[in-house]
Amino acid sequence: MKISTSELLHELKSKTEEHLQFAEMLSLQPEHDLNFRTSAESWSTLECLEHLNRYGDFYIPEISRAISSAGKSSQSYFKPGILGNYFAKSMLPKEKLNKMKTHKAMNPIHSNLDKNVVDLFITHQGKLLELLEKAQYTDLEKTKSGISISKLIKLKLGDTFRFVIYHNARHIGQIKKILTH
Secondary structure, eight states: OOEEHHHHHHHHHHHHHHHHHHHHHHTTSOHHHHTOOSSTTSOOHHHHHHHHHHHHHHHHHHHHHHHHHHOSOOOSEEOOOHHHHHHHHHHSOOSSOOOOOOOGGGOOTTOOOOTHHHHHHHHHHHHHHHHHHHHTTSOTTTOEEEETTEEEEEEEHHHHHHHHHHHHHHHHHHHHHHHTO
C-alpha cells in the first residue's frame, strides 16, 4: 500500500484539528463531568486524556528530534512498514473496540486529575500540528523514530505519526461514549 505523502499529512492534520476542537469543547465542561466514570474500573474523560498526554510526552519530543536530525527532503509517496502499519491500524477506532492492556506507567486510573489535563492535551495537539507541518519537508519513510515500548524498535516517521494520531482518535471515541452516559 502506497499513499501520497501530501494526502497522508492532510488526513493526519485534519484528524488532529478535530481532536484539538474536541478538546477545546471539553475545556468548557465542568470538572466534575470530566471525572465521571461509567464503572469503578473504567476511565473517566480526564483519565483518557491523561493517558494520551503520557504518550504525547514521549512521542512529541521523539518526533521533533527525528525531524530535526533528518535534514530537508521529501518523498511523494509513503509506504508503511509492516510493524508500523500493524501498530497504526490496531489503534484505529472500530465499532466494537478490541480491549488492549495498557502499560502500567501509561495507566492513569484513579489518578487525581483536574482540567490542566485538558490544557496539556490541547498544547500537545498544537505541537503535533506544527510537527506535521514540518514533516512535509521530511522523508517519512527514511526518517525513523523510537517507540515507547522498546528502545530497540524504530518505526518510519509516517507510521509513528499514524500510530499517535490514530491512538488519540481511539480514546476520543472512548470519551464520546463516556459523555453520552
